Amino acid sequence: MFYIAAAIAVSSSILAVTRKNASHALLYLVLTLLALATIFFLLGAPFAAALEIVIYAGAIVVLFLFVVMMLNLGRASVARESQWLRPGMWVLPAIMSGVLFGVFGLSFLGTENAAQIEGVMVPPKQVGESLFTTYLLGVELAGVLLLGALVGAYHLGRRYLDERREE
Amino acid sequence: MDAVLNIPLEHVLFLSIILFLIGAFGILIRRNVIFVLLSLEIMMNAAALAFIAAGARWGEPDGQVMFMFILALAAAEVAVGLGLVVQLSRRFQTLDIDRAEELNG
Numbered sequence: 001m002f003y004i005a006a007a008i009a010v011s012s013s014i015l016a017v018t019r020k021n022a023s024h025a026l027l028y029l030v031l032t033l034l035a036l037a038t039i040f041f042l043l044g045a046p047f048a049a050a051l052e053i054v055i056y057a058g059a060i061v062v063l064f065l066f067v068v069m070m071l072n073l074g075r076a077s078v079a080r081e082s083q084w085l086r087p088g089m090w091v092l093p094a095i096m097s098g099v100l101f102g103v104f105g106l107s108f109l110g111t112e113n114a115a116q117i118e119g120v121m122v123p124p125k126q127v128g129e130s131l132f133t134t135y136l137l138g139v140e141l142a143g144v145l146l147l148g149a150l151v152g153a154y155h156l157g158r159r160y161l162d163e164r165r166e167e
Numbered sequence: 168m169d170a171v172l173n174i175p176l177e178h179v180l181f182l183s184i185i186l187f188l189i190g191a192f193g194i195l196i197r198r199n200v201i202f203v204l205l206s207l208e209i210m211m212n213a214a215a216l217a218f219i220a221a222g223a224r225w226g227e228p229d230g231q232v233m234f235m236f237i238l239a240l241a242a243a244e245v246a247v248g249l250g251l252v253v254q255l256s257r258r259f260q261t262l263d264i265d266r267a268e269e270l271n272g
Binding site: 017018025032036040042047051052059063064071084085089090093094096097101108117118119127135138142150153155 | 173174175176177178179180181182184185186188189190191192193195196197198199201202204205206208209212215216219220222223224226227228229230231232234235236238239240241242243244245246247249250251252253254256263
């Protein structure tokens, strides 16, 4: 089960990164996120799996889709993408990623006795207790970060609207 | 829930590394801003997977707590990033990230 979900996650994320049409890529991203949510569930984190679906696949991808539709990317943008994505550009990043993967892989070679994950569920109640006692400062910082993002996004969007009104 | 599966921790970490490298590869090869943000999402998910795996290995809730922080970070990053995308396409009539190298308002 885990390996099936892992294969789906890897292949659909490769497809998402290399598509030319933005909305197709976003659909592959949704597939990746759903596969990752399955993996989270298998690892005994059902609350994280639900959050992954609700917030990532539900909110963040929809935000992407809104922007893609707002910019009205049509067939011309697909043609431009294929112009930008020349085969020669793939070689060096592929080599660099391969070397990095080799380095990571070598660092795992020494660990012989594999630590097993048994998939024991960590209940959401325990997560909540830890979140609001040990990590209370982190929660407040996340709130400040979200407020900053809200103000920033509003500022960027409002300037766009004002300029449009003047035209 | 019973302990139904036995996955070595290394395999989950390997999956996380592969996803992270796919995201990094995507950032390197794409020039369209939307795809760069999409690759960033894949990289953040890979990091979140590593946290969840480590939390599951020791049966502690800390991994899921860190996952929630990553989620909040990703939401904030996407909101501001897509605002910038809209501004970029408004000013330069393109999504080419190399056009935005001058940074003057």
